[in-house]
């Protein structure tokens with residue numbers, strides 16, 4: 001159900017947006033998180049158990065609170081992408097995009113004609129065809145649907161110049177965990193090889209009309225990437241909760257005189 005996509009508008013205006021990955025099939029929990037004040041939530045169907053059906057409730061939870069619902073799909077396949085978008089996501093993350101052609105395929109799967117070849121029906125995304133003619137919905141959806149392509153392999157980094165020329169890509173997003181893994185430094189995104197690869201992506205994307213996005217684990221990393229020009233900043237529910245649980249337990253236990 002794409003009405004006005006505030007996240008896309010703010011990015012187009014040169015602003016910075018802040019979002020959170022969420023991978024649980026629980027609409028009420030999504031509503032609670034949406035109330036936190038995020039610009040957008042990314043419902044993660046790549047990692048985790050989300051199905052297209054879950055996106056109906058998860059998107060609804062966001063729509064109640066003017067938060068943009070975005071989905072990360074498993075694969076760059078039009079049939080997989082279609083079902084998640086039809087359920088109500090207003091934007092799309094495609095993981096493992098390695099070439100300009102793959103970035104173009106992601107845009108074509110997300111957009112209707114003339115830019116793309118998304119299949120058309122009066123689904124939830126089209127508000128079931130009730131309030132407006134389907135042609136109006138198609139034009140609005142093409143204008144409002146956000147497309148994010150993820151660079152997270154050595155091949156993607158090598159081809160980064162091709163990504164930023166693709167019409168319809170809004171955000172080029174660095175996946176630090178998979179990129180470090182791909183470069184042979186699993187669990188160590190701080191390794192100089194990984195940092196060099198991220199610098200290359202950063203230089204090319206910030207010099208283009210696309211926004212740079214990244215996943216960060218904490219506010220310090222977010223501030224560093226923001227200073228480096230990233231405007232689409234994401235974290236995850238798990239890093240937030242891990243930190244809160246650790247801090248809570250350690251202060252409660254320390255107050256009780258325990259040492260661990």
Ligand code: 3PY
Pocket residue numbers: 095150152174175176177178179215
């Ligand atoms: C990665 O770090 O690989 C990601 O995909 C972040 O979401």
Ligand code: MG
Pocket residue numbers: 095152175177178
């Ligand atoms: Mg990844």
